[in-house]
Amino acid sequence: MIALFLILIPLVTGLLAFFFREEKMARGWALLSAIGTLTVSVLGLTVLKAPANLRFTGEWMGNLGSSFSIGLDGMGQLLCLLNAVAYVIILLATWNSSYRKANNFFGLLLLAQAGMMGVFLAMDALLFYFSWELALIPVYFLCSQWGGDRRIPVTFKFFVYTFLGSLLMLTGILFVYSHTQSFSMEAFYNSNLPNDQQAWVFWLFFIAFAVKMPVFPFHTWQPDTYEQSPTAVTMVLSGIMVKMGVFAVLRWLLPVLPVASYSWGDLVSTLSVTGMLYASLIAMRQDDIKRLVAYSSIAHIGLMSLAIFSESQMSIQGVMIQMFSHGINIIGLWIVVELIERQFGTRKMSELGGLAQKAPAMAIFFVLIAFANIALPLTNAFIGEFLMFSGIYNSQVTQYNVILTVLALVCIILAAVYTLNMIRKVFFGDAQILTAKAVDLRSSETLALGILAILILWSGIYPQPLLDLTSNITDAILNKADVMHLIKK
Numbered sequence: 001m002i003a004l005f006l007i008l009i010p011l012v013t014g015l016l017a018f019f020f021r022e023e024k025m026a027r028g029w030a031l032l033s034a035i036g037t038l039t040v041s042v043l044g045l046t047v048l049k050a051p052a053n054l055r056f057t058g059e060w061m062g063n064l065g066s067s068f069s070i071g072l073d074g075m076g077q078l079l080c081l082l083n084a085v086a087y088v089i090i091l092l093a094t095w096n097s098s099y100r101k102a103n104n105f106f107g108l109l110l111l112a113q114a115g116m117m118g119v120f121l122a123m124d125a126l127l128f129y130f131s132w133e134l135a136l137i138p139v140y141f142l143c144s145q146w147g148g149d150r151r152i153p154v155t156f157k158f159f160v161y162t163f164l165g166s167l168l169m170l171t172g173i174l175f176v177y178s179h180t181q182s183f184s185m186e187a188f189y190n191s192n193l194p195n196d197q198q199a200w201v202f203w204l205f206f207i208a209f210a211v212k213m214p215v216f217p218f219h220t221w222q223p224d225t226y227e228q229s230p231t232a233v234t235m236v237l238s239g240i241m242v243k244m245g246v247f248a249v250l251r252w253l254l255p256v257l258p259v260a261s262y263s264w265g266d267l268v269s270t271l272s273v274t275g276m277l278y279a280s281l282i283a284m285r286q287d288d289i290k291r292l293v294a295y296s297s298i299a300h301i302g303l304m305s306l307a308i309f310s311e312s313q314m315s316i317q318g319v320m321i322q323m324f325s326h327g328i329n330i331i332g333l334w335i336v337v338e339l340i341e342r343q344f345g346t347r348k349m350s351e352l353g354g355l356a357q358k359a360p361a362m363a364i365f366f367v368l369i370a371f372a373n374i375a376l377p378l379t380n381a382f383i384g385e386f387l388m389f390s391g392i393y394n395s396q397v398t399q400y401n402v403i404l405t406v407l408a409l410v411c412i413i414l415a416a417v418y419t420l421n422m423i424r425k426v427f428f429g430d431a432q433i434l435t436a437k438a439v440d441l442r443s444s445e446t447l448a449l450g451i452l453a454i455l456i457l458w459s460g461i462y463p464q465p466l467l468d469l470t471s472n473i474t475d476a477i478l479n480k481a482d483v484m485h486l487i488k489k
Helices: 002-017 023-045 074-093 102-121 125-146 151-180 185-189 195-212 222-228 231-256 258-263 265-284 289-308 313-344 360-373 380-393 401-427 443-461 464-480 483-488
Strands: 055-061 066-071
Touching (some): 002 023, 002 055, 023 102, 074 102, 074 464, 151 222, 195 231, 195 258, 222 231, 231 258, 231 289, 231 464, 258 265, 289 313, 313 360, 313 443, 313 464, 360 380, 360 401, 360 443, 380 443
């Protein structure tokens, strides 16, 4: 029942949140819900980790060959834990932010969490699609009602991208269903579509997932959306929701369409590296911290995409671990950006400086998170990037593995350049007029960043639990996606 409760808690509490009229009550209710979801997630990883507790199947649309089938494997547990932890941190970090119609804001936020849980838990393709839409619709309203001055055109662009992507995915799901007469994951894995059909069905799925990740050239909605969304929503988008696309490639694309994934792998890898270089170079030119972090996220997701299509055990496992690590790190960066913007009314590095003198705790946390974001050894991102680069370099499915590895490493160097430059401009040097009266962290903000710091150091120094959690599912994905023997047949 663990899997069911991970969906039900945010779903029910999200609906009930609409009935709260006082902002403090709605905010407290949302935090209580997030803590409850986190507790259930941790129980599923510890005392209630027996397989019987992690699966649930109920009647849904039996006439169509679809059931309410959900379950937790290693990858699902890791991402559900990320979802649960992230919501607690986000609500703590934004505790002092005020929202008009706060009950609607927190209600929609919790409904988005329920949808994302459904995506990570679904063992049925139709249920996966419904959960995908449930996660996206609340975010659309959150961005359009509580966003910045340009929220309407930016949200419309976001809606068009995601809506078209969802239609393509639904078309692909229905095509595979026409061969299986069942939406179950097992039936999709055993669909064995002919190679010529796989070749074009691949793009129906991949474009939908690439928009959500996003991967070049389907990324153009992201920087503006991150900039115009409320910071809490931006944290959800970049910390959790983009992982839906990465997760979907691993869960539904590689195993269902293995031959096409191999055939188009070099092209997708080229797009991924191109996006990494493009985003890294643009990030170096940014003065707005929020846009810099947004382009940095595109580069990191590009590396994950490249690692996935290297189709090696190390690279796939590295992607799973990196999804968790990136989610933690990017949320930490957004928290500090939110604190700076709220206090000084600007996000421009040229107008900031010397913050470390006035807000030393904020500076310490930001430097730690920034170092984790560039994968410094002993931080959480190091193990994921090490495994991804090892897998890319040793890949057996592409003849360009050395070139791709070198280009990706260049992007890592560029990431260090623009990240360290951001730290220098914002926190060190002479204090500017705006920062002369800076105030350090409040208790709720210190708690949120402290939790992040513990996670960063714990999983960086002792990553073995994450490796154990993801090892079996990595083998399962590669067994389904092992295209070499399929091609030889």
